[in-house]
Amino acid sequence: xxxxxxxxxxxxxxxxxLREFLMRVVPTLADGFPLDILAANLxxxxxxGFIAALHERKGASDSIYALLGTxxxxxxxxxxxxxxxxxxxxxxxxxxxxxxxxYVLTSLVLGYIAVIVGMKIGGITKS
Amino acid sequence: xxxxxxxxxGLGGGxxxxxxxxxxxxxxxxxxxxxxxxxxxxxxxxxxxxxxLSVLFNVDWHNRYGHGMVLNAFLLTGLLGGYTTFSSMxxxxxxxxxxxxxxxxxxxxxxxxxxxxxxxxxxxxxxxAQG
Numbered sequence: 001x002x003x004x005x006x007x008x009x010x011x012x013x014x015x016x017x018l019r020e021f022l023m024r025v026v027p028t029l030a031d032g033f034p035l036d037i038l039a040a041n042l043x044x045x046x047x048x049g050f051i052a053a054l055h056e057r058k059g060a061s062d063s064i065y066a067l068l069g070t071x072x073x074x075x076x077x078x079x080x081x082x083x084x085x086x087x088x089x090x091x092x093x094x095x096x097x098x099x100x101x102x103y104v105l106t107s108l109v110l111g112y113i114a115v116i117v118g119m120k121i122g123g124i125t126k127s
Numbered sequence: 128x129x130x131x132x133x134x135x136x137g138l139g140g141g142x143x144x145x146x147x148x149x150x151x152x153x154x155x156x157x158x159x160x161x162x163x164x165x166x167x168x169x170x171x172x173x174x175x176x177x178x179x180l181s182v183l184f185n186v187d188w189h190n191r192y193g194h195g196m197v198l199n200a201f202l203l204t205g206l207l208g209g210y211t212t213f214s215s216m217x218x219x220x221x222x223x224x225x226x227x228x229x230x231x232x233x234x235x236x237x238x239x240x241x242x243x244x245x246x247x248x249x250x251x252x253x254x255x256a257q258g
Binding site for chain 2: 004005008009010011012013014015016017019020023041044045047048049052066070071073074075076077078079080081082083084086087088090091104107108111112114115116119
């Protein structure tokens with residue numbers, strides 16, 4: 001119990017720091033499209049699909065899942081920044097509302113696909 | 128980049144993730160329905176708080192740097208980023224669809240985003256109303 005909590009903490013810390021690096025390396029596009037958060041969320045979604053599929057067929061222990069799944073992918077991905085940026089873009093102007101709509105749609109569709117791709121890879125990876 | 132900022136982000140991310148894990152466990156014990164209620168409530172509450180704090184700290188959503196604020200790194204990027212999760216939401220949706228609840232999965236995603244955006248706006252409005 002305590003061990004799992006510690007692993008979630010370490011993973012969450014690593015994931016959040018990784019997101020901070022991504023936010024500094026990947027630029028927000030000129031029209032305000034938050035490419036950095038999208039990148040963090042897609043990488044996290046793919047990794048979570050992968051680790052969940054491995055965990056499902058006992059290829060990854062509960063500890064590994066706590067560290068990588070609950071911790072790192074949870075810390076790397078973020079919903080709050082996604083929602084806040086979208087809400088602010090929606091209100092700014094008609095042009096930025098279109099960007100916000102594209103951002104939300106791309107995030108949802110690609111994020112969903114990223115999980116499935118991760119699961120497929122996790123389903124065939126030898127453990 | 129200030130090395131110290133990274134430490135605050137990490138500390139916040141770790142604490143936020145543990146909080147998310149705790150709430151997820153409590154929710155899983157009390158609610159056994161199909162709807163991923165735990166992740167939903169976590170994401171909505173995190174959106175409300177980020178809207179509120181961003182206005183309170185006067186943080187531009189696309190230009191968070193140069194404020195030199197520990198609170199920004201610790202609370203917004205770290206704690207709220209670690210607490211809320213996009214990846215679990217998507218995994219929940221894929222699992223729902225896998226259990227032949229395809230329409231439920233789409234509804235869950237749209238509801239999360241719709242209510243999440245409203246919550247972020249509401250949080251920002253609350254902070255503005257306070258002055």
